[in-house]
Amino acid sequence: MSEFGPVDREFVQSLPKCELHLHLEGSLRPDTMRRLAARNGVDLEDDLERRYTYDGFDHFLELFLMGLRVLRTGEDFADAVEALAGELAAQNVRYAEVTTTAFSHNRRQVAMADYAAGLNAGRAAARQKHGVELGWVIDIPREIEPPESPFTTDFVTGPLAPEGLVGIGLGGPEPGNPPEPYEQAFARVRAAGLRSLPHAGETEGPASVRGALEALGAERIGHGVRSVEDPALVDELGTRGTHLEVSLTSNVALQVVSEIDEHPLPALLEAGLSVGLNTDDPAYFSTTLNDELLLAATSFGLSRADLVALQAAAFRASSLPQDRTAEFLADLSRVST
Numbered sequence: 001m002s003e004f005g006p007v008d009r010e011f012v013q014s015l016p017k018c019e020l021h022l023h024l025e026g027s028l029r030p031d032t033m034r035r036l037a038a039r040n041g042v043d044l045e046d047d048l049e050r051r052y053t054y055d056g057f058d059h060f061l062e063l064f065l066m067g068l069r070v071l072r073t074g075e076d077f078a079d080a081v082e083a084l085a086g087e088l089a090a091q092n093v094r095y096a097e098v099t100t101t102a103f104s105h106n107r108r109q110v111a112m113a114d115y116a117a118g119l120n121a122g123r124a125a126a127r128q129k130h131g132v133e134l135g136w137v138i139d140i141p142r143e144i145e146p147p148e149s150p151f152t153t154d155f156v157t158g159p160l161a162p163e164g165l166v167g168i169g170l171g172g173p174e175p176g177n178p179p180e181p182y183e184q185a186f187a188r189v190r191a192a193g194l195r196s197l198p199h200a201g202e203t204e205g206p207a208s209v210r211g212a213l214e215a216l217g218a219e220r221i222g223h224g225v226r227s228v229e230d231p232a233l234v235d236e237l238g239t240r241g242t243h244l245e246v247s248l249t250s251n252v253a254l255q256v257v258s259e260i261d262e263h264p265l266p267a268l269l270e271a272g273l274s275v276g277l278n279t280d281d282p283a284y285f286s287t288t289l290n291d292e293l294l295l296a297a298t299s300f301g302l303s304r305a306d307l308v309a310l311q312a313a314a315f316r317a318s319s320l321p322q323d324r325t326a327e328f329l330a331d332l333s334r335v336s337t
């Protein structure tokens, strides 16, 4: 437990924060969803609030797909980004890497030039109006974009790539869709200077994480919590210094663990791995980064210093230039524990 001050909401709020794993398409709160739906004449079911308390992955996917329907124009994307930035700023989140899935929008006939312009405008507004710096991760949705598809690799290495793009991700359901077939796609994007930031080890076990490390050259792992099942893999993650983007509420909501007490966060920290906390899909899981830090503290008895360390790990694992990382770490070091 805390040696000095209490780990309360006020303390968590005061921390300068960094979040590395959240999806733009999972960040639409009901009011934003309604606003965009009204603008586009999209008829949302009237039980929208009820839909945000779903009961499993299928219901989650239903809500996720409904969210996609309201994002049509560049202005919609810009507004969605700005709404997210306002929320981040209100929590003292200074920097976030936001994942977005170009392929899904292209498939819905959203013009990629509009999509990119919307991301750029939203990112500029995030900085100018909210003081939040954003980086983008564009992911390949493995359940719908096959490994041989050139779409996402062309987009992220082409002229329409959004400003602030830092890396490529691999999202979607892991079962039946291992990382290895995406080796060439990732190699091409990494050769263009982008980072490898795939999801792995969420619903599949250690083999998925090994595949992400070896075939995709993963620099961070989205989730990665099931690495804990293989001590040799945990050692390897430690040796490589691979950061794990952990999302507690998401893991419980999607039943990666049956309850929060079962979550392997304490074991991952005990093993000395670089770990940070994240919201994943904050609107759909009804959470915030502050909530995640508080949940970790109350569930596992983390101290103020432990939460500072989690945030420091996230800043270090970010794609910020070294001097910016150093500034944020200096800000963090001034927080009294």
Ligand SMILES: [Zn+2]
Pocket: 021, 023, 199, 222, 280
């Ligand atoms: Zn995710």
